[in-house]
Amino acid sequence: MESVWQRLRSDGYGMLGFYIIAVFALAALLVWSGLLGQSWAVVSGGRWESISSTHWFGTNLLGQDILQRTLFSSATAFEVGLSVTILSTLLGTVLGALAGWFRSSWLDELILWVKGVLDSIPFYLFAAAIAFALQGNRWAMHLAMVITFWTTTARIIRGEVIRLKQREFVEAARAIGLPPRTIIFRHVLPNTSHIVLVQATIVFVAAIKTEVILSFLGLGIQNGVSWGLMLAESSQEVLAGHFGNFAAASIALFLLLVGFNLLADSLQDAMDKRRSVS
Amino acid sequence: MPKTTQCVILLTLLLSVACSPGDPDEVTTSKVYRHAMDGAPASLDPAQAASLYSKFLVVNLYDTLYRYKYLARPYQLQPNLATAMPEISDDGLRLTIEIKKGVHFIDDPVFAGGLGRELKAMDFIYSIKRHFHPSSRAQGAWLWQDRILGLDLWKAEGSDYDQEVSGLRALDNYTIEITLTRPFPQLIHTLTQGFAAVVPREAVEKYGQQLSSHPVGSGPFRLISRNSTRAVLARNTNFRQEPFDLKDEGYDQKTQGEVGLEDLQNKVPPFVDRLEIEFVTEDAARWNAFSAGEIDFIKVPVSQFDNVLSQRNPPILSSQHEDIYQFEAASEAGFIYTNFNMADQRIGYHPDPERNRRNHALRCAMIKAFDWKKRNEIFFYDIGHVFPGVLPPSVPEFDPEADAGYIQRDLESARQLLRVNDWQADNLPVLEYGFPNSVTERQIFEQFRNFMMDMGYPADKIRPLVFATYGDYQRAYSQGKVALINSSWTMDYPDAENNMQLYYGPNAAPGSNSANYNNSEYNRLYEASTALNESTERTQIYRQMNQLLMNDCVSITGIARTLLFLWDKKVIMKPDRSFLGGYFLRFVDLEDSLQTHE
Numbered sequence: 001m002e003s004v005w006q007r008l009r010s011d012g013y014g015m016l017g018f019y020i021i022a023v024f025a026l027a028a029l030l031v032w033s034g035l036l037g038q039s040w041a042v043v044s045g046g047r048w049e050s051i052s053s054t055h056w057f058g059t060n061l062l063g064q065d066i067l068q069r070t071l072f073s074s075a076t077a078f079e080v081g082l083s084v085t086i087l088s089t090l091l092g093t094v095l096g097a098l099a100g101w102f103r104s105s106w107l108d109e110l111i112l113w114v115k116g117v118l119d120s121i122p123f124y125l126f127a128a129a130i131a132f133a134l135q136g137n138r139w140a141m142h143l144a145m146v147i148t149f150w151t152t153t154a155r156i157i158r159g160e161v162i163r164l165k166q167r168e169f170v171e172a173a174r175a176i177g178l179p180p181r182t183i184i185f186r187h188v189l190p191n192t193s194h195i196v197l198v199q200a201t202i203v204f205v206a207a208i209k210t211e212v213i214l215s216f217l218g219l220g221i222q223n224g225v226s227w228g229l230m231l232a233e234s235s236q237e238v239l240a241g242h243f244g245n246f247a248a249a250s251i252a253l254f255l256l257l258v259g260f261n262l263l264a265d266s267l268q269d270a271m272d273k274r275r276s277v278s
Numbered sequence: 279m280p281k282t283t284q285c286v287i288l289l290t291l292l293l294s295v296a297c298s299p300g301d302p303d304e305v306t307t308s309k310v311y312r313h314a315m316d317g318a319p320a321s322l323d324p325a326q327a328a329s330l331y332s333k334f335l336v337v338n339l340y341d342t343l344y345r346y347k348y349l350a351r352p353y354q355l356q357p358n359l360a361t362a363m364p365e366i367s368d369d370g371l372r373l374t375i376e377i378k379k380g381v382h383f384i385d386d387p388v389f390a391g392g393l394g395r396e397l398k399a400m401d402f403i404y405s406i407k408r409h410f411h412p413s414s415r416a417q418g419a420w421l422w423q424d425r426i427l428g429l430d431l432w433k434a435e436g437s438d439y440d441q442e443v444s445g446l447r448a449l450d451n452y453t454i455e456i457t458l459t460r461p462f463p464q465l466i467h468t469l470t471q472g473f474a475a476v477v478p479r480e481a482v483e484k485y486g487q488q489l490s491s492h493p494v495g496s497g498p499f500r501l502i503s504r505n506s507t508r509a510v511l512a513r514n515t516n517f518r519q520e521p522f523d524l525k526d527e528g529y530d531q532k533t534q535g536e537v538g539l540e541d542l543q544n545k546v547p548p549f550v551d552r553l554e555i556e557f558v559t560e561d562a563a564r565w566n567a568f569s570a571g572e573i574d575f576i577k578v579p580v581s582q583f584d585n586v587l588s589q590r591n592p593p594i595l596s597s598q599h600e601d602i603y604q605f606e607a608a609s610e611a612g613f614i615y616t617n618f619n620m621a622d623q624r625i626g627y628h629p630d631p632e633r634n635r636r637n638h639a640l641r642c643a644m645i646k647a648f649d650w651k652k653r654n655e656i657f658f659y660d661i662g663h664v665f666p667g668v669l670p671p672s673v674p675e676f677d678p679e680a681d682a683g684y685i686q687r688d689l690e691s692a693r694q695l696l697r698v699n700d701w702q703a704d705n706l707p708v709l710e711y712g713f714p715n716s717v718t719e720r721q722i723f724e725q726f727r728n729f730m731m732d733m734g735y736p737a738d739k740i741r742p743l744v745f746a747t748y749g750d751y752q753r754a755y756s757q758g759k760v761a762l763i764n765s766s767w768t769m770d771y772p773d774a775e776n777n778m779q780l781y782y783g784p785n786a787a788p789g790s791n792s793a794n795y796n797n798s799e800y801n802r803l804y805e806a807s808t809a810l811n812e813s814t815e816r817t818q819i820y821r822q823m824n825q826l827l828m829n830d831c832v833s834i835t836g837i838a839r840t841l842l843f844l845w846d847k848k849v850i851m852k853p854d855r856s857f858l859g860g861y862f863l864r865f866v867d868l869e870d871s872l873q874t875h876e
Contacts, residue, residue, distance in 0.1 A: 041737055043728045047656055062656060062725050132746050218715035223742050232717045239562045240581040 004194075007270035014266020020259030024074045024252075031075035039065060040072035040225050048242045058244035060233060069225045070248045076226040077208045077256065084145040084207035089200045091146065092153025093192070097184050099154065100161025111158075115151040123148055124213070131219040141220045145207055153199050160192045194271035201264040205257055212253055227253045308551040309868045311849065314564050314573040318506055318557035321490035325408045325416035327472030330768065334860035335509060335555070340475030340495030343375060343402065343454075344466055346772075346858045348865050349539070350528020352674070353772040353857045355466055359397070359476065359496075363466070370461035370809070375454045377402070382516055386494045388480045394516065397496050399448035401476045404439060406446060408482070409473065411437040415487075418473030420790070421770075425465070427457040439479070461809040467771030470857070498548040498864040511553040519546050522865065537604060538850045542867055549867035574849045578842040583659040586844065590661050593842060603844045609663055611672045611856035612768035613777075615835035616648075616726065621787070621794035622761045624707035639699035640706070641831035646692035647733035648726070648834045650685045656725060657718070661840040667824035668781070670838040672856075673774040674812060675820045684828050692733045703736050710743040712760035714751040720744075722764060756788040763792050772857050773812070774820050778804055781827055795832045 008014050030036035042064065049059040057066035099111040118126075127144035134140040164170060165188070173183045214220035215228025227249035234246035319332035327336040337345070345358040357363060359381060364373040383394035406426075409416040410433040424430060427445025435441070445457035458465065468474060481494035493501050499511035521544045529539060542549065558564040561579035568576040578586055586605075588596040593607040618641050620626035625641060628634040650664040663671050666684035670676060696702075711726060713719035720742070727740045743760060745751035755763045769776045779785055782804045783796035803823050810816040827833065843853050851866040 041724060041727065042731070043725070062721055062728070064724070135745070135750075218717075218744070218746075222744050229720070233721070236561060236581050236717055239565065240584060 004267075004270045008266055011266040011269065013262045014270070017259045017262025017264075017266060020255055021263060024256050024259070025078060027071050028075040028078035031072055037068050037071035037075065040068045042068075044068075048237070048240075048244070051244075057248045058242075060230075060245055061237065061242075066230075066244045066248050069230060069245075070227070070252050072225050073227045073230060073249065074252065074256070076221060076224055077211065077253075080142065080145075080211040080226075081204045081207045083142055084149060085200050085204045087142075087146045088149035088203055088207075089153055089196060092150035092199075093157050093189065093196055095150065096154035096157025097161050097189055097192075100158040101165060101180060101184050101188070103158075103162055103165075108158075111154065115154060118148055119151055121148075123210075124217075127210075127214055128217075128219055131214075138222055141211065141214050144214075145210055149203050149206065153196070153203065156195055156199060157192055160195055161188055164188050164191055198264060198268050198271065201260055201267060205260040205264070208253070208256065208260075212249075309549065310552045310554060311550045311575075311863070311866045311868060312554045312556065312573045313575050313863070314556045314558055314567065314577075316559055316561070316564065316577060318559075319509075322493045322501065322504070323414075323490040324405065324472050324475035324477055325414045325418065326490060327475070328417040330855070330859070331557070333472035335511075336472035336475055336493075337497065337860045338499045338511060338553070338863050339493040339497045339501060340472075340477065341381065341397065341497050342471070342475050343377065343469045345470050345861045348527040348858065348862060349524075349530065349534055349852060351530075354528060355470070356527075358470075359402075364456075370463070371458045373456045373458075373465065374449070375456070377452050377454065378518065379452055381496050381518055383478050383481075383494055383496045384500045384514055384516065386481065388478065388484045388494060394494075394496070395478070397476060397478075398451045399454045400451075401478055402454055403443075403446050403448050404479045404482075405476050406474065407432070407437070407439060407443065408477070411439070414482075416473075418471065421468040421471065421473060425458055425460070425462050427459050463809075463811045464771060464773050464775055467773055471770060499553060502552075507557055509553075509555045509557075511555070513548050513551050517548065521546050527865075534852060537852060538869075539852070541850060542865065545867070548864040553863060568844070571846075575843065575845040575851075575853060577855065578844055580657065580659055583661075583842065586842065587659075590659065593661055593840065595844075599844065602847060604847055604849070606843045606853065607661070608841050608843065608855070609670075609672055610768070610839040610841055611670070611772065612766060613665075613668065613670045613836035613838050614766040615668075615764075615833045617763040617765070617793035617833045618644075618831070619755070619758060619761050619763060619792075619794060620796070620832060621758045625709060625761055626794065627796075636699045636701065638831060639695050640701055643692040643695035643699075643701070643733060644730060644735075645684065645831055645834050646688045646695065647735075648729050649687040650837065651687065652729075653725065654837060657722065658837060658839055663838045663840065665836060665838065667828055668777045668833070668835060669774055669820060669824050670777075670836065672769075672838060673772070673777070675774045675817045677821050677824070680821070680824065681828060687729075689732055696734065703734060706735055706739055707761075708739045708741065709761040710741050711762040711764065712743040712745065712751055712755055713764055714745050714748040719764075726762075726764070755792050758787050758794060765792065769856070775808065778807070778820060778823055781823075781832065793832050795827070795830070797826055797830060800826045 027036060043062050044065050045055055045059040045063045047059070047061055047063055049055055049063070051058050055065050055067065057070060060066055060069070095111050099108045102108050126148060127141065130144040131140045134143070169187060170183060173187050211220050211226060212228035212231065215226045216232045218232070220226060220228055230245045230249035234243070234249065237243070238246055315331055315334065317329070317331045319335050320326070320329060321332055322335055322339060324336050324340055327333045341359040343358060343360040344355050346353045347356045355363065359377050361376045361378055364375045366373050377397070377399060381397040383389065383397060385392055385394045389395050406422065408414040409419040409422065410429055422429060426443070428443045429445060432441060432443045445459070447455045449455050456465070475495065477489070478494055482489055485492050491504060498514055498517045500514045502510040502512050504510070522542045524539065524543050556567065556573055558567060561581060564576060565579055565582055567573050586596055586599050588594050595603070595605040599605070618625050625637055628637055654660050654662045654664055664685050665671060665676065666680045666682060711723050713723055723742050727737060730740055731737050745754060754760055767777065767780060780790055781793060781795045781800060782791060783801045785791035786794045786796060800823055803819050807816050807819045841855060845851065845853060848869045849866060850869065851862060854862050
């Protein structure tokens with residue numbers, strides 16, 4: 001049987017997505033390590049300078065280099081994407097597994113009720129409320145996303161755990177007297193990894209998109225730069241005929257999202273056991 | 279004849295009657311002026327007319343005792359609801375004002391029979407008292423606080439409207455007497471404000487908080503509709519008949535001759551039947567609406583300055599726009615500044631004299647590192663007026679000889695000041711720079727941080743403190759929670775006292791002195807100046823106070839913006855955004871060809 005990686009490698013679109021993400025991830029790593037994009041705040045040129053050998057993407061209103069800001073923004077995107085994905089997936093997986101395992105118990109009811117309440121609140125309204133409540137806190141946006149993004153993961157994992165609970169290996173584990181905690185975390189959850197992985201890529205994309213939208217609205221990144229802030233800046237520049245910010249931020253965002261979508265699709269196919277059997 | 283045929287004939291007849299043109303004489307014509315503003319009024323209640331946008335509408339829906347002459351510059355006071363300028367007692371403490379007879383509020387169900395009753399002196403008394411009544415949520419009390427005899431006591435004793443205030447009396451139905459606690463030459467200016475507009479008591483009592491969206495005034499217009507994006511006003515047909523007189527309004531043929539104002543002579547304002555005022559906060563949307571001819575007037579967004587100007591200094595309109603638009607460049611009556619919060623020990627006053635001295639040096643270094651030339655170039659298209667201190671070119675006290683070094687960037691001196699006073703990157707304080715959430719405010723912050731970085735201030739030690747709205751921001755700095763306060767001041771009236779009080783010690787937070795500056799010499803000079811009218815003596819005092827502010831390095835100031843206005847050539851007007859504000863709308867007229875048929 002082919003491994004997931006082998007199946008992924010054989011999918012051209014999936015690999016294209018992988019390489020796109022790898023390029024952005026590399027840029028983010030270099031930014032974090034202080035080797036790239038460190039001059040994003042520095043005024044290094046004149047107002048709205050065109051593309052040149054000094055400023056590959058031109059400059060913005062203040063004379064800041066748009067390339068530096070675009071690169072730094074990829075680190076912002078990954079920082080938000082990774083933190084939100086890890087936390088919300090962890091939360092969703094654990095709560096989903098508990099709800100599924102203890103199906104129809106008070107715990108299941110409680111988790112489903114909380115999930116229902118959170119799902120019923122319009123997301124951007126909720127994010128704005130959190131941002132205003134935690135005035136100036138740099139983690140307000142992350143918190144809003146984590147609080148709301150775990151619900152989908154939890155719903156999917158709950159269903160999968162309910163299904164797995166009927167399987168023989170779980171019956172066997174129960175028969176030998178293993179406690180539920182061990183069965184859930186050692187035997188059941190590892191069998192949901194394919195779902196978790198695909199769901200994580202979807203959350204990653206959603207987090208990046210949401211960060212851009214929230215930053216555009218002024219509810220996101222406070223001290224730094226992101227593609228959302230660049231797009232917000234561009235809203236005042238495009239009318240005056242300056243497209244540097246708009247083009248750089250929207251192309252970067254588009255490429256990264258396409259990369260993730262290609263990879264997620266391919267990953268889903270590669271992990272589809274029915275497909276691997278055929 | 280079959281029934282179907284009968285029905286068809288009947289329908290055809292009905293339709294033909296409905297669609298036939300009526301008698302041409304019956305067609306009504308109306309003049310509609312379409313204005314655009316970059317913000318919306320939060321309330322139309324005069325007691326809450328704090329913003330430029332609220333005031334703009336309020337003075338058209340209500341009456342004030344005085345206003346400014348439409349065309350005279352510098353601004354001159356003009357009786358509005360008053361019959362003449364006030365009679366002032368020799369000691370300057372008692373003012374007697376007569377109001378016009380026969381002025382009526384608009385028709386409204388609050389009045390007997392729904393017909394607007396006559397406006398009386400007591401209405402004015404009541405309207406001022408409202409600012410001192412807790413239920414009004416009024417915002418204009420500061421104009422008269424500690425100034426009018428007995429008013430503060432009236433408030434302290436429970437704000438009973440039926441209880442008389444000794445310094446605010448109606449001698450009869452048409453005579454008002456105001457007694458001051460001390461001379462206050464600016465009082466008449468305060469009576470031009472939207473805050474001083476006259477409301478009928480019965481409307482306040484009936485509508486309560488709803489008065490903010492249901493105005494009942496005696497101004498030249500009445501409200502037809504209003505929502506968050508537009509307001510429609512119609513001419514108040516009962517507005518008093520006072521023919522327009524060019525000379526009386528301060529017309530200057532040399533500078534104002536090209537607009538067509540002569541045609542207005544002897545006409546009775548308001549000249550248009552309907553005002554449609556759009557509230558469009560987005561520059562791009564407002565500009566697009568103007569370009570498409572959907573609105574008649576615009577304050578040109580800075581992003582369009584390149585497009586509309588062929589020359590910056592002085593601003594000249596490009597030929598392509600010259601053919602279709604009237605143009606005016608006006609210096610703003612006010613200024614933009616960044617205050618240091620003197621109550622913050624990291625940057626302001628410090629109990630340790632040594633640290634106090636070093637803080638002073640740090641503030642002075644930051645002022646030297648600030649690049650006004652760049653600020654003007656980037657955000658004001660290089661046509662703003664940079665000046666040292668708080669006396670902008672729009673006030674007579676402006677000093678062309680003032681210390682220009684205060685507004686010139688000198689990075690070497692700034693770095694030296696830091697060095698000499700033992701400030702290094704590692705011991706410089708972390709400072710929060712506050713601003714309300716907007717793209718431009720963020721860019722202004724980033725530019726400020728860059729200026730400081732050039733001097734050696736670490737980027738991570740100047741941090742943004744972002745607030746959802748300007749109101750939140752204002753609340754925060756009024757409570758002393760912001761170290762670096764970037765803000766702008768638009769003068770309430772054309773008297774420099776309005777700027778000088780911004781740094782008067784007793785006005786410290788939560789008052790208007792957001793810098794929390796408290797210098798006994800400055801306070802003494804301010805107190806000495808308050809009794810003085812505009813004069814050489816007062817000018818000298820103000821300039822001395824201005825110099826004190828600069829010596830103490832209290833604020834990075836300032837720049838007065840140059841605003842560009844464009845309006846359709848078929849609209850006859852001289853727009854104004856400062857002291858005259860919304861008062862000019864009653865004098866807007868359209869060429870006859872612009873009349874629309876209804």
